[in-house]
Amino acid sequence: MRLYRSVIIGSGGYLPEKVVTNEELASSVNTSDEWIVARTGIRRRHIAAENETTSDLGRLAALDALSDAGVEASSIDLIVLATTTPDSTFPATAARVQAQLGMTKGAAFDIQAVCSGFIYALGIADNFIKLGQAGKVLVIGAETYSRILDWTDRSTCVLFGDGAGAVVLSAEPTNGESSERGVLSTHLHSDGRFYDLLYVDGGVSSTQTTGHLRMKGPEVFRHAVTKLAEVVWEALKANDLTIDDIDWLVPHQANKRIIDGTAKKLDLPADRIILTVEDHANTSAASIPLALAQGSKDGRIKPGQIVLCEAIGGGLSWGAAIIRW
Numbered sequence: 001m002r003l004y005r006s007v008i009i010g011s012g013g014y015l016p017e018k019v020v021t022n023e024e025l026a027s028s029v030n031t032s033d034e035w036i037v038a039r040t041g042i043r044r045r046h047i048a049a050e051n052e053t054t055s056d057l058g059r060l061a062a063l064d065a066l067s068d069a070g071v072e073a074s075s076i077d078l079i080v081l082a083t084t085t086p087d088s089t090f091p092a093t094a095a096r097v098q099a100q101l102g103m104t105k106g107a108a109f110d111i112q113a114v115c116s117g118f119i120y121a122l123g124i125a126d127n128f129i130k131l132g133q134a135g136k137v138l139v140i141g142a143e144t145y146s147r148i149l150d151w152t153d154r155s156t157c158v159l160f161g162d163g164a165g166a167v168v169l170s171a172e173p174t175n176g177e178s179s180e181r182g183v184l185s186t187h188l189h190s191d192g193r194f195y196d197l198l199y200v201d202g203g204v205s206s207t208q209t210t211g212h213l214r215m216k217g218p219e220v221f222r223h224a225v226t227k228l229a230e231v232v233w234e235a236l237k238a239n240d241l242t243i244d245d246i247d248w249l250v251p252h253q254a255n256k257r258i259i260d261g262t263a264k265k266l267d268l269p270a271d272r273i274i275l276t277v278e279d280h281a282n283t284s285a286a287s288i289p290l291a292l293a294q295g296s297k298d299g300r301i302k303p304g305q306i307v308l309c310e311a312i313g314g315g316l317s318w319g320a321a322i323i324r325w
């Protein structure tokens with residue numbers, strides 16, 4: 001039996017044109033730039049135009065990643081798209097992106113793991129490749145959280161933004177050596193007992209409305225730092241690595257205080273962390289692929305380096321991935 005590994009051959013992102021600063025938000029919500037920066041590190045966020053949907057953002061991120069990889073959409077045989085804010089209840093937003101890219105073969109589906117969505121999607125895509133079921137895969141995280149925010153709730157509406165990121169995975173033969181490029185491992189967890197710490201108070205089968213995001217912020221914060229550090233240690237152990245082997249931490253960009261708290265627990269210096277939260281806010285499933293694209297395109301993340309990604313979100317769901325870039 002032939003064995004494969006999933007090599008990231010391209011990454012890309014898309015952010016809507018409209019930028020809303022903290023000062024601008026403070027003109028309609030009872031908040032301030034000082035409060036938001038001190039509690040979260042966020043200074044601005046991108047907001048989708050009225051006619052822009054999650055599939056539009058996802059398609060543009062996918063095109064950027066395909067161009068970075070130097071491959072045509074026609075060579076892709078699977079799209080796994082992570083989103084909590086799909087265009088429609090069905091069909092999958094991935095199917096719409098597939099059609100918009102002009103693809104007529106392969107499979108396309110959505111997965112829903114909220115802010116951990118990209119790690120889940122990467123894990124699923126990696127398993128398809130390892131089993132020889134796909135040769136080239138687009139993994140996309142795309143969100144329009146602005147559509148599910150309660151813009152009168154200052155404790156949540158200041159935290160999120162819209163955007164999309166994508167990577168192209170290519171199946172390459174492997175000898176099982178850890179020095180080879182590719183996804184080394186993914187580690188996924190969820191614990192539904194914490195369902196109501198972070199949720200949307202609407203839905204198809206409950207209220208038949210879209211609903212708004214609700215969150216017990218301080219409790220999410222406490223779970224985040226502990227669970228993220230634990231899943232990172234699990235991922236390092238699985239690969240016989242220590243934190244010193246990690247060239248870049250590319251965390252889910254929820255909040256700079258969560259990122260700093262986790263890095264402190266892990267004993268990881270700040271100059272090895274890719275940060276976008278200041279400019280993007282929390283783009284949920286899109287935040288990691290957007291940060292990967294930024295770090296790769298500006299030359300910080302180099303081929304052969306070890307990249308650690310981690311995320312936590314509603315569910316609770318959380319996970320980590322280690323990639324040799």
Ligand code: ACO
Pocket residue numbers: 030031032035036039040115154155156158159198215216217218219220221224252253254255257282312313314
């Ligand atoms: N502007 C001004 N004041 C505010 C704002 C705001 N935007 N939001 C809340 N406050 C006030 C509250 O009303 C409260 O006032 P009070 O003391 O008079 O009652 C005060 O600030 C403190 O509120 P807390 O909720 O205790 O503030 P906290 O220090 O916990 O910070 C925050 C809130 C930033 C949400 C924090 O809990 C947090 O970072 N939690 C993590 C949640 C997160 O990032 N979730 C994202 C989704 S999950 C994920 O992606 C990991």
